[in-house]
Amino acid sequence: MLFFDDTPSSACTTASDVQDLAAVDQASPPTDQxxxxxxxxxxxxxxxxxxxxxxxxxxxxxxxERYGTSAMTLLFADTTVEDPDLHRFLRDAAAFLELEVVRVCDGRAPFDVFDDVHFLGNSRVAPCTKFLKQKPCRDWLKANCDVADTAVYIGIDHFEARRTPAILDEWKPWRAGFPMCDPPYWDKDTMIAECRALGIEPPLLYKLGFKHNNCGGICVRAGMTQWRHALKVFPERFAEAERREAEFRAKHGDHTILRQQRNGLRRNLTLTQLRQRAETVQTSIFDPDQGLEQTGEEHTSGGERRSA
Incomplete structure (x- = not known):
């Protein structure tokens, strides 16, 4: 199967762009309903x-199943840090649908974006999503589609349906749909079983214990549990993220991907500290982060705080 490389030029990013992203990310807080x-x-x-x-x-x-594939496009935004097996899965998925994948790529990796916008991504605000995924896809849509007769479809499922209002606003003027938010409601285990039933091996990261198949398991939106898991499964990838975070801190000050809370006090937690803690207690029966929680407060490189 072939990949079409429709690669837009690298975007120019500004602090106001990141502020816009923060507003989108916080527009629809999680709810019980x-x-x-x-x-x-x-x-x-x-x-x-x-x-x-x-x-x-x-x-x-x-x-x-509803519309056929004659007017369907599979659009993939490559962050340049995906697990190699993700590309295998895309090829298998596209072959099953008898389609080809259209690849768009900004050309930067997530930490390159953080350096450019002077903002370290975290669980609540991740500039990499906007500049490596949303903007390249929007550029392709603008160049190749008519907003009046085109719909985009997002793969979130019913268990994440609370996110749909913010995503609908985010994609305007393009109209968005969420097929996996409709019955039958499938959890990840069901999807894995159904994928195998179609004769397609699911993405490797699921087998390795990750909840999502993105960014090679090294995602700034993840919490401490996934970061510790990434340290165990992909120590080289963790080491690279640790190095890039340290370089960002040397340039821009005390900013971290993770934050921890204990006894009501919040403080930054570097990936180096997380690794050292895991190495110290790796033979312990206790959770190294017991009593700690990642907070939704993040810092800009200028010291400004936003509360989730």
Whole structure:
């Protein structure tokens, strides 16, 4: 299967861009009550945001079952740090749908974006999402599609349905649909089983214990549990993230991907500290982060604080 490389030029990013992203990320805080399923948009052309995960693949399958594949595009934004098996899975998924993958790529890695915008991504605000995924996909849509007759489809499932209002606003003026938020409601284990039933081996990262197949398991949106797991499974990848975080801190001050809370006090937690703690207690039966929690407060490089 072939990949079409429709690569836009690298984006110029500013502090105001990051502030806009923060506003989007905080526009729809989690709630106990998920919103009702969003009606599917009426459109002639259907563009699937193929993340490399099972949710987006089965979103494509459901769109194909309803509309066919003659007007469908599988659009993949490459962050340059994906696990190699993600590309294998994309090829298998596209072959099953008898389509080709359209690849867009800004050219930078997530930490390159953080350096450019002077903002270290974290669980609440991740500039890499905007500049490595959303903007390249929007650029491709603008160049190749008509907003009046095109719908984009996102692979989030019913268990993340609370995110749909913010995503709908984020994608305007393009109309967005969420096929996996409709019945039948599938959890990740069901998707893995259904994928194998189709004769496709699921992405490797799921087998290795990761909840998502993105950024090679090294995602700034993850919490301490996943970072400790990444240290165990991919020590070289963790070491590279640790190095890049340290370089960012040397340039911009005491900013970290993770924060911890104990006895009501919040403080930054570097990846180096997390690794050292894990190495110290690796033979202990106790959780090294017992009593700690990652907070939703993040810092800009200028020292400004935002509360989640």
């Amino acid at each position: 998920a919103p009702a399923p969003t009606p599917w948009p009426e459109a002639r052309r259907h563009v699937i945001q193929m993340s490399g995960g099972l949710g987006s693949f089965f979103a494509a399958v459901r769109v194909a």
